Amino acid sequence: MNILLTGSSGQLGQELVPQLEGLGEVTLIDRxxxxGDRQTMKQDLADLNRVEILLNRIRPDIVVNAAAYTAVDMAENDTFPAFRLNGELPGCLARWAQRNDRLLLHYSTDYVFSGDSERPYREQDKTEPLNAYGESKLAGEWAIAASGCRHIVLRTSWVYSGLGNNFVLTMLRLARELPSLSIVSDQTGCPTWARNLARVSRQIIDRFLSGRPEEVPLGLYHYCDDGAVTWYDFALMIFTIAMELGLLDELPSMTAVKSAEFPQKAERPVYSVLDTSSIQEAFQIERGDLEESLRVCLEETIDHD
Ligand SMILES: NC(=O)c1ccc[n+]([C@@H]2O[C@H](COP(=O)([O-])OP(=O)(O)OC[C@H]3O[C@@H](n4cnc5c(N)ncnc54)[C@H](OP(=O)(O)O)[C@@H]3O)[C@@H](O)[C@H]2O)c1
Known part of the structure; x- marks a missing residue:
């Protein structure tokens, strides 16, 4: 078994590395x-001609694409690189997978939705991104579907990990630096620990490898951890656990603000909770619990501090 993992230095990529170990030869790609890192192959994935050459050289049985352009606000002006990475690269990987009858595992986002739903979003619900990042990720989904390759696309949301650039670590840093914080309280989503998403990815691959591939229900699925909160609720949860663990001395003063009072370049959906019943049924997936997962993630940051 030969597996290619892109974006191995990202939040999800770092969690996928140990999950994929033991399945066979894993080639990691990063720019x-x-x-001293001999395991990782250096490659700018925006160069699609080189990507194709690499694919033909490595000939992976499974391509796991954790690389993405994830700077949501920057994508508003930086649309070309965002669409190249999030739209065209998945298409390139998918067409190669189709031609060579290989499996592509790819990740997308809750930001493909507009946020006006009154119930958790299902896979078939109308997509209507509010920002360029969401549009670019949707372009990737479409390119994969159009290729006809065997694929799993996991839409996920509000990803965090103990390493990387994310809300959890930013809040911890700001709580130590500033006496008071203003936090958005009118956007609701499901924070997802990258490790849980990596674990689910491994479960899907195991299922694919253990049975007849044609019997595996491939396609588009939603996965996020169990717990819908606003950014304000999530920050409070982070601070409360961080204080219990001795990572923070005191609770910072918190002010709940509306998105309109906290202008950002990219508009975000006010509600992007994902319905995960399809993936749970199809793959007998157990969702990670938001609070428990956050606690373990924060416990681990103690060792990194
Ligand atoms: N983060 C979230 O809140 C969130 C929410 C919903 C869905 N998702 C999706 O989940 C997946 C994983 O996200 P993540 O949070 O793990 O992302 P991440 O931490 O930003 O990691 C992205 C990875 O892609 C690599 N990459 C970017 N541009 C590249 C290029 N031109 N060539 C080679 N590598 C490149 C990055 O390398 P560098 O470190 O060199 O930039 C990094 O290793 C993505 O598909 C994302 O769209 C994320």
Whole structure:
């Protein structure tokens, strides 16, 4: 078994590395490779011709694409790189997978939705991104579907991990630096620990490898951890657990603000909770619990501090 993992230095990628170990030969691809790291192959994935050459050389049985352009606000002006990485790269990987009868595992986002739903979003619900990042990720979904390759696309939301650029670590840092914080309280979503998403990915691959591939229900699924909160609720949860663990001395003063009072370049959906019943049924997936997962993630940051 030969597996290609892109974006191995990202939040999800770092969690996928140990999950994929043991399945066979895993080739990691990233554009920045640390000196001495012999496992990772250096490649800018925006160069699609080189990507195709690499695919033909490595000939992976499974391509796991955790690389993405994830800077939501920057994507508003930086649309070309965002669409290249999030729209065209998945299409390139998918067409290669189709031609060579290989499996593509890819990730998308809750930001493909507009946020005007009154119930958790299902896979078939109308997509209507509010920002360029969401549009670029939707372009990737469409390119994969159009290729006709065997694929799993997991839409997920509000990803965090103990390493990387994310809301949890930003809130912890700001709580230590500032006496008071203003936090958006009118956007609701499901924070998802990258480790849980990586675990689910492994479960899907195991299922694919253990049975007859044609019997595996491939396609588009929603996965997020169990717990819908606003950014304000999530920050309070982070601070409360961080204080219990001794990561924070005191609770910062918190002010709940509306999105309109906290202008950002990219508009975000006010409600992007994902309905995960399809993936739970199809793959007997157990969702990670928001609070428990956050606690373990924060416990681990103690060792990194
Ligand atoms: N983060 C979220 O809140 C969130 C929410 C919903 C869905 N998702 C989706 O979940 C997946 C994983 O997200 P994540 O949070 O793990 O993302 P991430 O931490 O930003 O990691 C993205 C990875 O892609 C790599 N990458 C970006 N541009 C590249 C290029 N031109 N060439 C080679 N590598 C490149 C990055 O490398 P560098 O470190 O060099 O940039 C990094 O390793 C993505 O598909 C994302 O769209 C994320």
């Amino acid at each position: 920045n490779v640390r000196p």
